[in-house]
Amino acid sequence: MSDYHLHLHPHQPSDQGPPPGEYPPGHIEAYVEAAARRGVHELGFTEHLFRCFESGPALGDWWEREPNPRLAANTREFIAAERNLSLDAYVTAIEGAKAQGLPVLLGLEVDYFPETIAAVMELLDPYPWDFLIGSVHWIGGWAIDNPSTGFEWEERGIERGYDEYFALETQLAASGAVDVLAHVDVIKKYGHRLSEEPLHHYRAVVAAAAASGTAVEVSSQGLRKPAAEVYPSPMFLGMFREASVPITLASDGHQPDEAGWGHDAVVSAARAAGYVERLQFRKRTANPVPLT
Ligand SMILES: [Zn+2]
Ligand SMILES: [Zn+2]
Numbered sequence: 001m002s003d004y005h006l007h008l009h010p011h012q013p014s015d016q017g018p019p020p021g022e023y024p025p026g027h028i029e030a031y032v033e034a035a036a037r038r039g040v041h042e043l044g045f046t047e048h049l050f051r052c053f054e055s056g057p058a059l060g061d062w063w064e065r066e067p068n069p070r071l072a073a074n075t076r077e078f079i080a081a082e083r084n085l086s087l088d089a090y091v092t093a094i095e096g097a098k099a100q101g102l103p104v105l106l107g108l109e110v111d112y113f114p115e116t117i118a119a120v121m122e123l124l125d126p127y128p129w130d131f132l133i134g135s136v137h138w139i140g141g142w143a144i145d146n147p148s149t150g151f152e153w154e155e156r157g158i159e160r161g162y163d164e165y166f167a168l169e170t171q172l173a174a175s176g177a178v179d180v181l182a183h184v185d186v187i188k189k190y191g192h193r194l195s196e197e198p199l200h201h202y203r204a205v206v207a208a209a210a211a212s213g214t215a216v217e218v219s220s221q222g223l224r225k226p227a228a229e230v231y232p233s234p235m236f237l238g239m240f241r242e243a244s245v246p247i248t249l250a251s252d253g254h255q256p257d258e259a260g261w262g263h264d265a266v267v268s269a270a271r272a273a274g275y276v277e278r279l280q281f282r283k284r285t286a287n288p289v290p291l292t
Contacts, residue, residue: 066141220262
């Protein structure tokens, strides 16, 4: 089995892991070994694009367009602390691990902003990606999956937060820019929920993914967060299945002992939705393989 959403450096500040941008001997092996103990034998690494300094010109300073100065300052400080990785060094580390025979794939977690996705795809074009996953982490300058911006829910309200999040997620799904939608309902991460699941938003994302040929990941990350639920929710995942949108399996781990974390839970969720296959990627070409 596989884990197609892994990071090699924890978010900052952290006393875990190697110094940002460094890939010491044994670091990638530690992920491979931890995953193998969970029965996971194929690892797709997906470092955050926004953390790589090379992404600066393509992504631009999106937080500076944010009208709320508190949200803008939050993201400005966050990026200053987190942009300490190199895309080139990351690609070299993964390709080196592959050359050593480790069962790893070169992926990337691509931040979606409608204004800059074309420039981002141009930046990424020369690299030998096996697959790209796409994420909505920001609504304008609001970092929706960062607990330090929880105050914004009071301002915006849950309904508007969901409307704005899913509008972006639908655009990402329609764009066809990436191979897989990451944590597709991450807006629930800190437990902000509508009284009923937003089926009209789910329908829009599912239809866009089906039309563009984009897959969706089934991720255990939400089980480690207040959401206490796999991404996507059982109902949302069932709608993807009905539309024949394929899946990958994911932990979104940021350190070796999280590799393959929650694997049994994501496989169970996929089976409960009716899936019998997941995708395997090589050089951005997908092949269905059995969910065994
Ligand atoms: Zn993410
Ligand atoms: Zn991630």
